[in-house]
Each structure stands twice: as structure tokens, then as C-alpha cells.
Amino acid sequence: MKIHSDLLAALIFLGFGTVAVAIGSGYGFGSPAALGSGAMPMLVGAGLCAMGAMPMLVGAGLCAMGAVQLLQTAAARRAGQQFVSAFPRRELGPLLLILAAVLAFGLLIDRLGLLPALAALVGISWFADSSGREREMLAVMVCVGALLVAIFYFGLGIPFRLVSWRF
Amino acid sequence: MDLFSSLALGLQVALTPTNLLYCLMGVTLGTAIGVLPGVGPIITISLLLPLTFGLTPEASIIMLAGIFYGAAYGGSTTSILVNLPGEAASAVTCIDGYQMARQGRAGSALAVAALGSFFAGTVGTLIIALAGPPLASIAMRFGAAEYAALVFVALLSTAAMTRGGVVKGIGVALLGMAFGTAGSDVSTGMFRFTFGIPELRDGVEFAVLAVGLFAVAEIIGNIGEPQGDAVSSRNIGRLWPSREDFRRSWPAVLRGTGLGSLLGVLPGAGLAMSSFTAYMMEKSVSKDPSRFGQGAVEGVAAPESANNAASQTAFIPTLLLGVPGSPTMALMLGAFMIHGVQPGPRMMGDHPQLFWGLIISMWVGNLLLVVLNLPLIGLWVRLLRVPYHWLYVFVLAFACVGVFTLSSSQFDIYSLVFFGALGYLLKAAGCNPALFILGFILGPMFEENFRRAMTLSRGDPMVFLERPISLTLVLIGVAVLLATTTSFVRRGRAEATD
Numbered sequence: 001m002k003i004h005s006d007l008l009a010a011l012i013f014l015g016f017g018t019v020a021v022a023i024g025s026g027y028g029f030g031s032p033a034a035l036g037s038g039a040m041p042m043l044v045g046a047g048l049c050a051m052g053a054m055p056m057l058v059g060a061g062l063c064a065m066g067a068v069q070l071l072q073t074a075a076a077r078r079a080g081q082q083f084v085s086a087f088p089r090r091e092l093g094p095l096l097l098i099l100a101a102v103l104a105f106g107l108l109i110d111r112l113g114l115l116p117a118l119a120a121l122v123g124i125s126w127f128a129d130s131s132g133r134e135r136e137m138l139a140v141m142v143c144v145g146a147l148l149v150a151i152f153y154f155g156l157g158i159p160f161r162l163v164s165w166r167f
Numbered sequence: 168m169d170l171f172s173s174l175a176l177g178l179q180v181a182l183t184p185t186n187l188l189y190c191l192m193g194v195t196l197g198t199a200i201g202v203l204p205g206v207g208p209i210i211t212i213s214l215l216l217p218l219t220f221g222l223t224p225e226a227s228i229i230m231l232a233g234i235f236y237g238a239a240y241g242g243s244t245t246s247i248l249v250n251l252p253g254e255a256a257s258a259v260t261c262i263d264g265y266q267m268a269r270q271g272r273a274g275s276a277l278a279v280a281a282l283g284s285f286f287a288g289t290v291g292t293l294i295i296a297l298a299g300p301p302l303a304s305i306a307m308r309f310g311a312a313e314y315a316a317l318v319f320v321a322l323l324s325t326a327a328m329t330r331g332g333v334v335k336g337i338g339v340a341l342l343g344m345a346f347g348t349a350g351s352d353v354s355t356g357m358f359r360f361t362f363g364i365p366e367l368r369d370g371v372e373f374a375v376l377a378v379g380l381f382a383v384a385e386i387i388g389n390i391g392e393p394q395g396d397a398v399s400s401r402n403i404g405r406l407w408p409s410r411e412d413f414r415r416s417w418p419a420v421l422r423g424t425g426l427g428s429l430l431g432v433l434p435g436a437g438l439a440m441s442s443f444t445a446y447m448m449e450k451s452v453s454k455d456p457s458r459f460g461q462g463a464v465e466g467v468a469a470p471e472s473a474n475n476a477a478s479q480t481a482f483i484p485t486l487l488l489g490v491p492g493s494p495t496m497a498l499m500l501g502a503f504m505i506h507g508v509q510p511g512p513r514m515m516g517d518h519p520q521l522f523w524g525l526i527i528s529m530w531v532g533n534l535l536l537v538v539l540n541l542p543l544i545g546l547w548v549r550l551l552r553v554p555y556h557w558l559y560v561f562v563l564a565f566a567c568v569g570v571f572t573l574s575s576s577q578f579d580i581y582s583l584v585f586f587g588a589l590g591y592l593l594k595a596a597g598c599n600p601a602l603f604i605l606g607f608i609l610g611p612m613f614e615e616n617f618r619r620a621m622t623l624s625r626g627d628p629m630v631f632l633e634r635p636i637s638l639t640l641v642l643i644g645v646a647v648l649l650a651t652t653t654s655f656v657r658r659g660r661a662e663a664t665d
């Protein structure tokens with residue numbers, strides 16, 4: 001089955017909604033003691049004042065939206081509507097490369113310092129777009145490094161380690 | 168404090184060299200990103216959020232506000248010259264503006280857009296200054312029930328007005344609210360959704376969330392898009408509008424300003440809707456509607472003044488009630504909160520320098536935009552030649568370094584990966600990630616006031632229907648929800664997003 005955008009929305013809502021309800025119910029509607037001196041009667045409303053209530057309410061709302069979305073999608077499918085996949089193949093490469101570039105930056109910044117982390121970021125994310133030539137990449141790497149060091153290190157005076165070795 | 172001494176205080180704050188410099192930086196940056204396709208005010212403001220930690224509240228808010236209304240100017244420049252709207256609000260300016268440019272009247276169109284925007288900006292600023300004190304004194308009487316109802320209406324109407332349908336709109340706003348509940352609970356101090364991660368105890372870091380959802384996710388989406396061709400700069404023509412253009416455009420500017428000021432205040436309407444509505448209204452009051460689409464100057468004047476007026480009055484709910492009416496305003500609210508300033512009815516009394524300084528600086532910024540923009544048009548058009556594969560690498564690097572400076576924590580960078588992926592998924596699902604931000608900011612406000620109202624009423628939910636202001640607000644929310652199912656609003660929304 002192709003995952004198209006409406007189905008994806010339903011899945012996201014249902015997934016996060018279920019988690020919110022499940023964990024939220026663990027926080028509970030609160031015990032009478034937690035609610036205070038007993039001034040507040042244990043009505044329906046009293047439950048709504050407790051800290052688990054909001055996550056559960058929001059989670060239930062999310063589940064409801066997910067269910068409605070599923071029903072709408074099913075109706076559209078019966079009506080013979082054609083769906084396009086929510087994940088076009090040409091976006092998959094950029095998605096993984098951009099996220100990998102950010103991840104690499106996070107892994108390297110403390111261990112090797114700012115400049116190597118930036119080099120890795122540029123070196124990985126550059127290939128997300130095929131229109132750039134490889135010769136250009138070095139130029140961009142130097143430009144990005146120089147600009148960011150100028151802005152953050154010299155301009156704002158943030159004490160980065162430019163290059164370091166800590167494993 | 169009377170109006171004049173307030174304005175004098177504002178002038179004092181706005182005209183200090185530092186604040187003037189940041190205002191200039193904001194509007195210049197705003198214009199630049201308004202010109203560049205694929206980089207909008209939301210991305211830029213979220214990218215700069217981490218940087219503003221080091222500045223004074225006045226300087227940073229003045230700069231971020233400059234970006235917001237500066238982008239409205241920049242977007243119109245490229246709409247007119249090259250038929251490329253840099254952002255949604257100026258898409259409608261393309262219709263007649265580009266036609267005027269093809270007839271060699273680009274200079275005239277640009278001047279009308281700039282002057283109309285300046286007039287609208289001045290009126291918008293004046294409205295904030297005049298409406299501020301009385302509105303704040305009304306808002307002072309709001310109790311928890313009223314606030315909860317107000318937040319409910321703001322969220323619901325924005326969710327209902329967004330593209331992609333009501334279900335997705337409400338769903339994604341709820342998702343933002345769910346993320347907003349993470350961290351320590353306001354009334355009990357217990358941790359929710361922290362999963363044993365110490366960094367999550369203060370909740371999800373707002374700046375990280377914004378950068379991930381917008382900058383990172385936006386880059387992924389934009390790379391896949393095919394790019395437009397490089398642009399040749401065309402003959403701009405004389406820069407001063409003819410007498411005929413003046414005669415035709417001033418009533419349009421007045422109408423656009425009025426409409427924009429009104430729509431800007433409403434939650435959910437936004438800049439794009441105000442410029443589209445202004446264009447449609449201008450077309451319907453015109454004696455000769457067939458001129459529209461053929462280079463009618465009213466078709467430039469009305470939407471441009473409308474979106475600029477709306478970009479000023481959008482500050483009214485944010486500054487005076489503390490309830491943002493649009494995602495960009497939610498970001499601005501986040502910026503205020505980073506500096507420990509809680510916008511709302513008390514802000515005018517507690518932080519008069521910030522409040523009046525911001526208002527005057529918006530007027531100064533509008534003036535700077537007119538003075539700067541017209542002579543620099545050539546430069547802005549040249550900006551369009553920056554290839555996207557240079558731009559995105561820089562934006563990404565800036566995002567990572569900026570986020571890392573927040574607390575020098577690797578966890579923030581890993582969160583960035585998570586929110587980048589989430590933002591991409593939401594876009595793929597046809598959900599507007601901007602609504603996520605709104606839910607994230609408004610959710611905790613709603614919960615706090617809702618719980619307080621329920622506690623005060625001893626658990627009786629009827630409190631929201633018994634108090635007149637809150638009842639009105641709840642009814643408005645329900646009416647908005649019903650209205651979105653009617654065909655008229657649907658059509659308007661569809662046209663505004665195409």
C-alpha cells in the first residue's frame with residue numbers, strides 16, 4: 001500500500017495521540033490528597049485539573065483527528081481517487097543526507113572542534129543537491145567556515161574550540 | 168502616562184544608535200530574505216533566535232520585528248520585477264505588478280508599492296499606539312476563563328483557516344500542544360514526558376524546535392524542487408508614479424490599509440489573506456474590472472498596503488493580550504519570553520521602554536525601508552542569482568552553530584535532527600508545521616488558564632459559558648469552525664494558497 005499524504009497525517013496523529021494517552025494516563029487524574037484540602041469536590045472537572053488530564057485530552061483529540069482523517073481517506077479511495085506517494089523518491093536522498101550532516105556536526109563538535117564539524121557538515125550536505133560541482137564544494141567550505149567563525153567566534157565572542165582533540 | 172510622553176519615550180529608545188543599527192539590520196535582512204525564494208521570515212527569525220540571547224531585549228525584538236515587516240517589502244520587489252513572489256503575501260502583487268513591469272512601468276509600480284506600504288505601516292503603527300492603552304485596560308479584566316477561551320479561539324480559527332483542511336489543521340495544532348506539555352508541570356512541578364532525559368526537564372527548547380521544523384525541514388523540501396531560471400534585470404523605468412497612477416492608487420491605498428489593519432488583528436487571517444482580500448475587493452469596487460490583470464496600478468497599491476498594515480496590526484493581540492494570532496507572531500512571542508518579558512496587558516506598564524520603543528522603531532523601520540529600498544532595487548534583484556545549493560549549505564551551518572551556542576549541548580543538535588525529520592514528515596503529510604509552533608506556544612498557556620479556571624469554579628466546566636466575555640469567545644470559535652465548512656471561505660482559502 002502506498003503511503004500518501006492523508007494516510008501519513010492520520011498515522012502521525014494516531015501514533016503520537018496513542019503515546020500521549022498512554023503516558024498521560026500514567027500521570028493520573030490525581031489523588032484527592034494531591035488536589036488539596038478537599039475543598040474541591042471529586043467531580044468530572046476535578047479530574048480535568050490534574051496534570052495527566054491535558055496530555056490525555058490532547059492525545060484523545062489527536063486520535064480523533066487521526067480517525068477522521070482515516071475515514072475521509074477511505075471514503076476518497078472508494079470514490080476512486082488516485083493518490084500520490086507522500087515520499088517522492090527524489091526527496092529521499094536529500095532527507096537522509098541533510099539529517100546525516102546535522103548528526104555528524106553534533107557528533108564532532110565536542111570531540112574535534114568547530115572547524116572539523118563544519119567541514120563534515122558541508123561535506124555531507126553538499127551532496128544533497130546534485131546541481132553543485134565538487135570543485136565548488138571546497139570554496140563553499142572555506143566561505144562557510146570563515147563566515148561562521150567571523151560571526152560567532154569573533155563577532156559574538158562565543159568561546160568555541162576551533163580545533164581540538166578529545167575522545 | 169499620556170500618549171505624547173509615551174511616544175517621546177519610544178523615540179528615545181528607538182533612536183539610540185544601537186537600536187537604530189539593529190533596526191537597520193533587521194529591515195535589510197528582512198528585505199533580502201523577502202527577495203530570496205525559499206527563505207522566509209519564519210526561517211530567518213527562528214535562525215536568529217539563538218543569537219538574540221546576547222542582546223538587550225529592545226535590540227533583539229526591534230531586529231526581529233524589522234525582519235518580519237521588512238520581508239513584506241522585499242517580497243513585493245521580486246513579484247513586480249521578475250514575477251517571483253519571495254513569500255506568499257506578495258503573490259497577488261505579481262498579477263498586476265509584473266504586467267506593469269512588462270509595460271515598462273516597473274519603477275512606478277515599485278514606488279506605489281513602497282509608498283503605499285509606508286502609508287499603511289504608519290497607520291498601523293498609529294493604531295497600535297492609540298488602541299494600546301484602552302485595549303490593555305479591557306484585557307486587565309480578563310480572568311483565567313477568558314484567557315483560556317481566547318487561546319482556544321486563536322488556535323481554532325488559525326487551524327481552521329490553514330491550507331490542507333480543518334482536520335489536519337486541528338490535528339497538527341494538537342500535536343504542537345502535546346509537545347508543549349513536556350517538561351515540569353506548572354502547578355505540581357512534576358516532570359512529564361521527559362523520558363529520563365535531564366535536558367527535557369525544562370521542556371523542549373523553543374529555538375531548537377523552531378530551527379528544526381523550519382530551517383532544516385524547509386531545506387530538505389526545497390532541494391527536491393526544480394529551480395527557476397536565472398533572472399535578467401529589466402528596465403525599471405522612471406521611479407516616480409505619474410499623476411494618473413497617483414490619482415488611481417490613493418483610494419486603493421486607503422481601502423487596502425483599512426482592510427489590512429482589520430484583518431491583521433484577527434487570528435488566523437494573516438498577511439496572505441489580507442492581500443488577497445484587498446485585491447478582490449479592489450476588483451469588485453472598480454468601475455472597469457477588466458483592467459485588472461493588465462497592469463492596473465490599484466492591483467499593486469491595495470494588496471501591498473493591506474499586507475503591510477496587517478503586518479503591523481498583527482502585533483496587537485501579541486503585545487496586548489499575549490496571545491499570538493499567527494505562527495510568525497508565535498515566534499515573536501517566543502523571542503519575548505526568551506528575554507523574560509511576558510507580553511500581555513501588563514507589558515505596557517511593566518516594560519514601557521520595550522513596548523513604546525518597539526512601536527516607534529516599527530515606524531522608523533518603515534521609513535528606512537522606503538529610503539533604502541528604492542535606490543537598492545538593483546542589488547536586491549542581483550541577490551536572486553545566488554544559487555540555492557550555496558544558500559542551503561550556509562543556512563544549515565548557521566542553524567547548527569546557532570543552536571549549539573544555546574547551551575553548548577550536543578543534545579540540542581540531536582533534537583535538531585529529530586525536529587528536522589518531524590518537520591519533513593509533517594510537510595509530507597500536508598500539514599502546516601507553522602501551526603505546530605502556534606500549538607506549542609499556546610498549549611501551555613491554555614492548560615495553565617484552563618486548570619486555573621476549573622480550580623476557581625470548583626470543577627464546574629460551565630464557567631466558560633457563564634461569563635459573558637468567555638461565552639462570546641467560545642461562540643466565535645464555534646462559528647469559525649462552522650464557517651470553514653461553507654464553500655465561500657474554502658474558495659478564498661484555496662485561492663490564497665495557490
